[in-house]
Structures are given as structure tokens and as C-alpha cells.
Amino acid sequence: MEYHNASAKNGAAAEYQNMCIESKHNDLHKEDSKDSKDSAGADKLAHIEKAYTTVLSELGEDVKREGLLRTPLRAAKAMQFLTKGYKETTQDILNDAIFDENHDEMVIVKDIDLFSLCEHHLVPFFGKAHIAYLPNKKVVGLSKLARIVEIYSRRLQVQERLTKQIASAISEALEPAGVAVVIEAVHMCMVMRGVQKMNASTVTSVMLGSFNDNSETRKEFLALTMRK
């Protein structure tokens, strides 16, 4: 029965899917009217809550015991929070914070704490993102770089795709001379289960523009961010 209900949402889901793959389709989601969105939202929450109740009982737990009474609701809300990036777009947060500035030296924001969910196991991965760009007449408010990280990380993600989405978003918004994004993260799906390697971390990077073409620029960025 769950499948019948779920199939009605595929249309909406497809739109979110477009959004999460390509940052270009930023304006797609704005069509929903606020009312239908709210009731659809409550509806979805109820479905997720019911699914979590099934999960708990299938794991052999007693859903009626005190500690678990409201867990399905809390877990559903937590999951919605952890995937709230689907509803946000770069345009919303960036539009008013791009400034014309005659600056063409490297701007770096590093050690941005990042929390995401592995799309393969639905288990968190977290770490730090380091972002650099070479402005081309336009600079962006610094916290907006961290907000871009938030938008794309609060989704079901793969670290490679996350890195590229952040880099593309900044590239499209600012048209800078170059963008570099490095993410270093620990994946709980590797630490808590599976191969169980406590200290392994995964590093991915995307270099666009002069960071890609010019090895000196790249070296400067890496020297400034990877310094311990």
C-alpha cells in the first residue's frame, strides 16, 4: 500500500531529483503554492513516521516502551532536517550578497564543518570543506560560501558529487577566474559498519578555471588550506 501512496509523489520527487543533480534547474521548485506545500509536507511527515515505526518493530524493538514512544516522529523530523537542502536554492541565498569589488587575489574560506548523509546507506558522513575562488570583479559574502555548502550537503549525497555541485554553484553565480573546493570527510558507513576502519578519511577535490590550468595557483591554495 505504501507504493500506491508513494507513486503519487513521484512527480514532485522528479523535480527534486533534477534540482539535486544540476544546479542550473534552480527555479523549478517555486511553482508549488504555499498551502498545498504545507499539507503535502504534513502528509509526507506522516508517511515517514509510519515507515520508521515499521523499522523499529522489524528490528525487534518494542515501539511502546517509553524511550521509543515518539521516536518515529523525531526520527522523521530529523531526517527531514538532514535533507532540507532539497528545498533550498543557491539563488535564494546568494542574490543579494554579490558585490562588485576590484579584487583579483585568492579568497579562501576553510574549515567549514560539513554534515551529509551517504545516499547508499543513509548513514552520516561529516568533515570539513575548504573553498577558494579567484574573483573576477564580483565577490560574494563569505558566509554565503558556507551556506552553499549547507544547501548541497543537507541531502542524500555522494562526496564526489557534493564537491562538484559546490564548485559549479559558485562558478555559475560569480563567474570567477577559478574555483577550488576540497572536502575531507569521515564516512560512518565505513567506520561503524562494513570494513570498520576508524581513522580512514576521504578527500575529494574539484579545481575549475585557473586552479585547474595554473599549477602555481593550485599549489598556493593547497598550501594555505592543508596546513595543519
Add this chain to the structure above:
Amino acid sequence: MDHSKQTQYSSNEKKDAGASSSVLNGHFDGMVKRPAGGTGRAAASQPPGAESSSHRPAASVMESWREERTRSVEDNEMSLPSLAAAYTTILRGLGEDPQRQGLLKTPWRAATAMQFFTKGYQEKIIDVLNDAIFDEDHDEMVIVKDIDMFSMCEHHLVPIFGRVHIGYLPNKRVLGLSKLARIVEIYSRRLQVQERLTKQIAVAITEALQPTGVGVVIEATHMCMVMRGVQKMNSKTVTSTMLGVFREDPKTRDEFLTLIRS
């Protein structure tokens, strides 16, 4: 002395006692529809008659090692399809498309992962411990520290991870060292609350060895506080349980706490 300490503890936990005994009841109710794995559970439901009544409250409070729930490997296999279906619903509810390539097998992977994170329900302390208790004339403190621990918050179903430090003063019986870590694994791979986890580990060691004293300290990071909610990246939660001489003698406690910090 240890027994009295235990009952004193358990009488403080009368509230939990009701909830925990219904845990076992609720668990059995939920499992009734699957007759295949019946034998293990039937054995576990009878508290051993030989135990004194003072143990009964401790047992019901702490789901102690004689009355472990026993989810079996067959149970896991049989619940996998409904777990996977539930996860598919969750994916759709979040607005994702479960048919896209990255998410195609995610419901099964997430379901198996969740079963792994709660595999403590499948294991019994008695299986892990029985052959590794040795008679040794040693009465100095034994500490196993920095045991990596991974658990699941029972309120948000989000990971908790940290380190466990265990110390005990043997009373003629010592335990294989890795068995302390295995006790941590059994109790942490469940839906947990850090306070309860700490106490369960301490009580299990006490019941197995009857040592002069046990101390357990857990230092953990709760993803439910770090990734969501109040979002404090660097916060840690520390809980401790001191039983026996660790509780009564401040010098013993001090020695334990100093040694785990170094």
C-alpha cells in the same frame, strides 16, 4: 557487598523497571508472528529459578545477561523485505526518487546497515563470556581504556560514537580482556541512551565476575546534537557508573580516573 549495591541501584530504577520489563514483553509480542526462531526466545523468557529475588529487579531493570533478547539471523532475513519497503517510503517521503541509479539498492543497504547497528539484540552476554573467566590471584585494578564505541540514539535513530573506559578490581576471578570490549559491543549495538549503556556494561561485568568493584566511563559525541537541533560541533557527553569499592572508596575512584586520563 556487590549484591547489596546492585539492589540499591535497582530500587532507584523502579520506573525503568516497568518500562524495561515491558520491553521484553513488547519484544516477544512483536516476534510472535514468526514461529521459526521460537526456541531461543522461549528459553530467554524464563528467568532462572535459581537466582535470588534480589536479582530479579536488577535483571528486569537492566535486561541483564541472563535474559537477553534473542533476535536471530533468520529473523533478520525475514524482516529485511519490510525494512527495505519502509526505507523506500522514507526516501519517497523526503522527496527523493528511489529509482535513480544511486538510490536503487539503498533501501536494502540501509536496512542491512540498520540491522548491523542493532546486532546487539542478537547476542547474549553468556555466549561471549562463559569460557573466558579465569581464576587468578590478582586483586589490583585492571583497566581497558579507549574502547571505540558506536551506538544509535534511540530518540532520533542517529549515530552516537565515542570511547569507553572500563576498570575493575578482581576478586579472585579475572576476565579475558577482549571480553570487556565484547560486552561493550553487545550493549552499544542497540538503540540506546548513553546513561543506560554505561550502567548495563557495569552491571554485566559485576554479574559475571562478582569483582570488588567496577568503574565504567563513556565519553561520546551525539550526532543528534551535532548534525541537527542545537548543532554544537565540539560537545561531548560523559557518563560514568561506579559500583562496589569504586563507589565507596574515593582513592580507588581517583586512581581509576587518573589512569584513564593519561
